[in-house]
Amino acid sequence: MNLWDFPVYLLQHKLQSGEISSVEIVRAFRERISQVEGKVKAFITLDEEGALREAARVDQEGGYTGLAGIPYGLKDLICTRGMKTTCASRMLEDFIPVYDAFVVAKLRETRALLMGKTNLDEFAMGSSTEQSAFFPTRNPWALDRVPGGSSGGSAAAVSAREVPFCLGTDTGGSIRQPAAYCGVVGLKPTYGRVSRRGVVPYASSLDQVGVLAQNVRDCALVFSIIAGHDPGDTTCVNVPVPDFVSALDEGVKGIKIAYPREYFALGVDEEIKAAVMKSLKKLEELGAIVEEVSLPHSEYALPAYYLLAPAEASANLARFDGVRYGYRDLEADNVIDMFAQTRGTAFGAEVKRRIMLGTYALSSGYYDAYYLKALKVRRLISSDFDKVFASYDLIVTPTTPTPPFIIGAHVEDPITLYMNDILTVPVNMAGLPAMSIPCGLTRGLPLGMQIIAKPFAESLIMQAAYAFEQNTEYHSMKPELEV
């Protein structure tokens, strides 16, 4: 096995036992990146030399606690002091923040090594990473297919073993869907569990930073570092952070798992349904109680999401006006034209589409019919989940309705693309934690199972996911990237 093939917890082990150095780890991943990055194109910015310098420092200091000496990648809308943060947009092509996001500061504190910034759909708006202003990322399992999105670069980088873990963000499925498409584990924490400070927002009431890794244990390790209160984000809740790693071994015996019938309809691919049903059977064998339930308002989640998220985005992206930073159109004669031409030139089609949708939904005379109505739907979806969680511990569903699709297949058809989020969006609307784990292959393409829990019950999700992982082989499958 190559060093770049190792998961976080094994690298950690090897560092601690003195078997290898952090510099060796970074060199191994640098080598791997040089071999596969040209095909996968997961990164917008790479800084292997910076990581190498840091690695030397960590080696010198010794004491490999936490994630010290482990390289990682960051979705390129998470701000990094001194390193470009582009949001995969022409608007911020040369933007270098003077601050670190809270999660980046946490990772620096633990001495993890930033290898680079990963590709995404521009400002996280998309489900395929095709909306990156720079280039599409390719699915390591099939290079003609999308890695999913918007955290497609992060998922592909982990899947292609370019880094052992990445951080992504999830607003409507942007961690879980690419995790499913790339055959890795993706955790979207409870809304309020992880600070959003320094993360360029798409839809502030839905965005949450999470982890993409090879397996559940790695996820738990990284999540332990980034979870927790930040007084600089008032939506970040001050609740105790449990020991996620030691909870992994608790098993699923007696845990009540519900599977909502609506999530096995809604145009879900038959093979995906079958794979998830088979996985549920496995969980039952392991001692879980599995029953069918209903989440009746599920079908309204997607339309409501496509009103609320763009509404928030229309305000969040308004600051990109060319005045203080980012792209500015220099041809304009006056300030109003400067605003219009700056935004007209530097935003991509999908970003403009969502800004317009959101602006419309908030406009005087339409607010009640669209924005307010969508808020009400959001409450109904939440209460659907509350009812199920009154009697069950976890909900299990497929992560996506289809396997990864061919690059370019839906470019002219945004609605079909939006449908891809149909199984993940309700979770964001209710602010719940959820994880996608590999649960099979169809035609050589990975499939994902989504496990959802009550707010702040990430531990229970990981416990079940870990039990599943320990008793199946899906997580050890990896793409055959020709080198």
Place this chain on the structure above:
Amino acid sequence: MGHEYETVIGLEVHVELHTKSKIFCACPNEFGAEPNTHVCPICAGFPGMLPVLNKEAVELSIKAGLALNCHIAEVCKFDRKNYFYPDLPKAYQISQFAMPICQQGYLEIDVDGAPKRIGIHRAHMEEDAGKLIHQGAITETLYTLVDLNRSGVPLLEIVSEPDMRSAEEARDYLEKLRAVLLFAGVSDCKMEEGSLRCDANVSIRPLGEKKLGTRTEIKNLNSFRSLERAIEYEVNRQKERLEDGGTIIQETLTWDEEKQVTRSLRSKEEAHDYRYFPDPDLVPIHISRDWVEALRRNLPEMPDQARERLMKEQGLPAYDAAIISLSPDYLAFFDACAARYSNAKVVSNWMMVELNRLLNLHNMNISECKINSNDFILMLNYIDNGTISGKMAKNVFEEMFATGSSPDKIIQEKGMVQISDEKALLQLVRKVLEENPEVVRDYKNGKEKALGFLVGQIMKVTKGQANPGLVNKILKETLTEE
């Protein structure tokens, strides 16, 4: 024709809350610093930056609300007000739209000697925008600079009910509002520095009509005087327009200080659609009743209470009491003097006449005045014991105002001591009588006015330093003796 119209005015007043730091970041809230020195990624609207509400801004808002007899919300929240402008870094202003912190209060003003209640519709917190600095006139400027020092300064917008019926009432309301906010210690309310800003909504309707007329909103009112003039101008403009058979267009106007006219900024059709919606970056604020009650208990004396006290305890007339209780600094000066001087009315007279004249002349606040209460009382004592005359005292006072010197020093330096030596005065009187035999004759023949002339002559020779009371007395005595 000449219909009788009723004027209806409502005011929207913005005050900067006097906090140590800005409303959503740790930058200092300070006027007059070098451009862009009080700026951080939060108040400059950098990507990914999040607001964290300043508790002091909430506390001052509650205090203001209590001082304005408002109901303080148990839960309030922030909304985003969306519009593009180069001085607005996020392209939205964080404000309170649906759930403001204060509602349904009132303020009392005095109209023709009777109290009148002006309703406060609501008061809400928001952040201020930055400032644009144009190179030359706005229409010809080649480029414009942005100063973000003011971006994120906490504001309280106080919206009155349309309860005012004249420009004078509007002015009185604004003066009273300013006084209340100053007493409550929430803002320094300096119109010239923009920490108090006022927009006026003005409409007229036929007398007796219940329905409100179409209103116009006047912006850019930078002083009490421009508020009053702009409203008067606008009321007349609306009257003339209606009399000419026209209609009023709902629009936003600006007051042209130079030409003393209102000019149209934008019509209703051109008005922004601000697309308010709840700010997802800020959780709703829960305001405990304990907090509100503690603030209520510790609220300082308000202008109305001060006025009552001045009338009851110091025996001041209502007019004096009202003027003195318009500013806490002014009142503090009065209180300091009145505590150690028996005649409060004398103190009030000096403050309202001489002190005010000098303050206005030099465009100063009492807090900048160099005279301290000790020296002021000393001066009054010198008048009382005859060391100086009232007229001399005015000169002494001016000198005190200009230099901050003590009255002792001034009197000595200028040789201003009053001549109260009876013997010396008697000699002077005799001399003057000798020099003016005709006047003495006139007096003796019953011409009372002649006495005044004689007094004047004595004052002239003594350069005004003779004690006028004594001169009078000695003159009369000497004239009777002769």
